[in-house]
Amino acid sequence: MQHMGPTLGIALLVGFMIYRRTKRTIGLQKIVPSRLIFRIILFGVLGCMFLYLGVLHPINLVADGIGLICGLVLGxxxxxxxxxxxxxxxxxxRTHLWVNIxxxxxxxxxxxYRLLVMSSQGPVPGDPSANPMQLYGKDPWTIGIFFVLVSYYIRFFVFLLSKGK
Known part of the structure; x- marks a missing residue:
């Protein structure tokens, strides 16, 4: 219960990002190189951070690789x-709507699913792994899906950047 505030904050932030991404998915979108470069750098830095964390948990490296490959295929x-x-x-x-969906x-x-599991389990007193942010880093499915996003968006944004020139 003590981690409800950060978990709710993360859920609201993710919800807002998903709303914005969904809104941008539908219809024509202008190619703005500065935005594309910013997003490529942002996804690249986040991807490198999680890849580094994957070295600490070898099973996550497998999930990272599978996620990267799936994202490249989708891209x-x-x-x-x-x-x-x-x-x-x-x-x-105009992006391909069904791939974005x-x-x-x-x-x-x-x-x-992760929020549901975390809220139903609750933190164990004195357990350092009870931090919600650490739980995300230890789950290979979540990390794999994150890398699907990273590789998909980096691949797609690089393509848009080259096409916009």
Whole structure:
């Protein structure tokens, strides 16, 4: 119960990010190179941090690799089905809706499952692994799904950056 505040804060932040991502998924989107570069760097740094944590837990390395491969395959499929339009004020694109929905559903489903499991178990007094942030790092499924997102978005954003030039 003592970790309810941070867990709720993380859930609200993730919910807001998912809302924004879903809103951007539908319709034409302008290619803005500065945003794409920022997102590539952000996902790259987060991916490197979790990859480093994966070295500490060898089973997570397997999940990292599987997640990276699945994300690259999804990214390749999305790239093949992305539509582009050149308008007077720049280049626009429309992403493949079903791939984005699948990636978001994986993320939302896994986070909801982890929050449900964490809330039903409750922390064990004196247990250092009772910290919710540490629990995310020890779960290979969550880490694997995170790497699906990392590799998908980095691959897709690099492609958009090259296409926008």
């Amino acid at each position: 390749h499929y999305a790239i093949k089905h992305t539509q582009f339009e050149r308008q007077s004020d720049g280049m626009y694109y 699948a990636v978001l559903a994986l993320l939302v489903g896994r986070i909801a």
